[in-house]
Amino acid sequence: MDQLPIFLTIKDRKCVIVGGGNIALRKAELLLLAGANLHVVATQVGEGLQKLCDDHAALVETKDYDASALKDAALVIAATDNQVLNRQVSLDAKELNIPVNVVDQPALCSFIMPAIVDRSPVIVAISSGGASPVLTRKIKELIETFLPERISALAKLLGSYRERVKNKLAKPADRARFWENILDSKVSELVYSSNDKAAAELIEQQLTDPNCSEAISGEVYLVGAGPGDPDLLTLRALRLMHKADVVLYDRLVSAEIMAKLRRDAQKIHVGKEQANHSVEQETINQMLVRFARDGKKVLRLKGGDPFIFGRGGEELETLTEAGVPFQIVPGITAASGCAAYAGIPLTHRDYAQSVRFVTGHTKEGAVALDWETLAKEQQTLVFYMGLSGLSEICKQLIDNGMEQSMPIALIQQGTTATQKVLVGDLSNMPMLAESKKVQAPTIIIVGRVVELQKKLSWFNV
Template sequence: MKFLPIFLDTSRGPILLVGAGDPVRARLRLLLAAEARVRWHATDGDFAVPGLDAAAASRIEREESDARNADLGGIVAVFCAGAGAIGESVAARALTAGVPVNVMDDPARSSFIVPAIVDRGDVVAAIGTGGASPVVARRVRERIEAVLPARIGDLAAMIGRWRKTIHDHIPDLPLRRRFWERVIDGPIGEAVLAGRADEAEGSLKSIADPSAYAGASVPGDVEGCVTLVGAGPGDPDLLTVKALRALQDADIVFYDELITPEILDRARRDAVRVPVGRRVGKPGIGQDAINRLLIDAARSGRRAVRLKGGDPFIFGRGGEEAEALREAGVRCSVIPGITAGLGAAAESGVPLTYRHEALRVTFLTAHKAHDASNVDWSTLTDRKMTVVVYMGITAAPAIRSGLLAAGRSPETPVGVFARATRPDAKTVVGILDHLPALVRDVEGGPAILVIGDVVSHSARWRNTNSFLQTLQMAAE
């Protein structure tokens, strides 16, 4: 660690700011966000800052004198940005006087650096790279922004309001720590993060014996829950923010066979991981057994995540699991995911609907040939309807036969999208008449079939047909 992270108390005195242009205004906004009083020497004489509210503007002292002669007495820190040689001179004086100084993009003249910041009110995270790469720090900040709840600062503020009261009731430090862990990790904390602050305050106020509440460490005394989480089509960067938070909070994760290791790596490191999925043609533990595992985990006081590929409520049996949990009296919530059909279409540039061309889209599943035989294909022959088939590799010949027999044109464009959004993704396009052969070309699933004219809008279709046309012209 090259630099020691600290948090500067801006209430101790004014901040001296020297510089001009966009760089100094960016620093000014940062300082005002920290409620600092700023003594600003605009080296170009331009003090305009659009968009400031009256309260923030009132904390700016505009100095037109030479910054090189600025009084450093009582100054908490000096910031120079876009100040050129004037900034270098001011920085040298500040270093000699022992005043903390930062010169933007110049670590050699600075006694501290400004980190990338995640601001959630009372919760602030700072990320630094020792000045080596601010861009890397910003990328790390983006990751933290994605998993840190928007209202985590509200939760910290509520705890701050109750801290002394609970301290008076629970003088023992370990027991007091356990109390706050139960508040943060349980329904009270969940209510704050969901925007139900009044409900959370009421629940906290209703705890008659904080010591007893903190001491309820026996499994079963703590309320567990199950969250059905959609993991998306495979790319971990397509996880939703809520999904990431649930994985980070989970005590145990029950996951399907198709969940990638990269997605599992986003779960809390010490969370128990239990595989419960199965592949087509291979045995699994069965849905009833999965339901029992989820119920038992919640009743033991654990926060369980049921991690499912795509979206839990689109061919994922999430509805069955949610119903079983409700009947068992287990608290349950659902976090939607990007379903595989949407992921495949977006990755390949296939608009599932298109004005004047594809006005409807139908999602269906066809595990096996007998699944396909149960589909009323006559409802899917409209040229202006896009058909998206999940788990259709095995049933591809039956799907082709059903659609052709019902009247869909054999020249209808189709796309087979295997392992969509993953590094080993493969896309093959062609026509409905050739569907079984196209499926063989992708070399295994999972795969999504998209049937309809919209496939012709994909780059793969254009490239493939351009290549075929070239071959045909050469033959002629």
């Protein structure tokens, strides 16, 4: 380790920036966020920096630099394009034992400005020691992705109880165990869901009764896994996937997404397909209740979005009746994801002013739908689970007035590396699908927008 990572308090302390351009502006913004008493020294000061200094009552001296500008400074930043001047600022600061940073010149620095993820009071600083600022920025992007936005609220809530916990629990080990239990409980998720009041109540319960069962009560996470590509998972979905003790998952959840679960989580397949329900819905509902009452964090992982042909509402009704708390995380539904990856816009001013999501499940050999309405022009139809009823779907649309030449697309395993897209019309698609031996899962898209597929295709081309 070539540098010691530290957090420096500069609130109300003199901090000097030598330079007046855009780089100086960015550094000034950061120093002001930390409460610095900012002094800018430059022969010319840009409009943006001048306005920032005016807004924050910062001192601007439009003059040539000399060492007297550093008197009583807590730190110095040189941000000019004059290499000789930058070197002089560095020498002067080091002579006065003042921490100095010279932008993009690590050899002249006594400290390096890290990349920062700011969720104050939680702050993450990242540095490559000046070796690769771009790599540092990429690492910052990853942390920004996974660090919850409301972790700042969580830190403030925990901080508000720090003294009370210290007074109640004299031993450091006892205090550490208390906070570990709090962070392993529902407190974090309550805050992340903007339910700060319930989170505070739970901490109060633990302060007065450390054996309170509420802290270890279970919860169900109803999460949409999206159409298959793991990159389409939401940030909240990923976070809850990493927390779950038990996972009840459907057959449409891809192996790549399953690989992102906790390795030690109990995984139970409860998938369904037509005429083959590995676990009945009522049994699934009761499993969710039982695991949650056992104090488990239960992930109900569904392909696509749980509220679009996913029976998520039925499961939540059971949880509500049983008094089991839950969270809902929407996912990208198959219609949206598969259409986008196939290059088919579901609406377009020139082709379709509306879109309909329709279940294509057959019932006793027929698809019971309002075919006359579905056959109207200027709309896009998306059929879920329609492969087995494809011939009936095409026939009914034609019989109810839709042109035989109406474009139709059949997307197999959409958004995945094995995605296949077949494009035809209502008259030939059943035969085309049979000849290509198409297999589920599939999405069927009917409408003029399909004409754009060849032009807009981008994935796996």
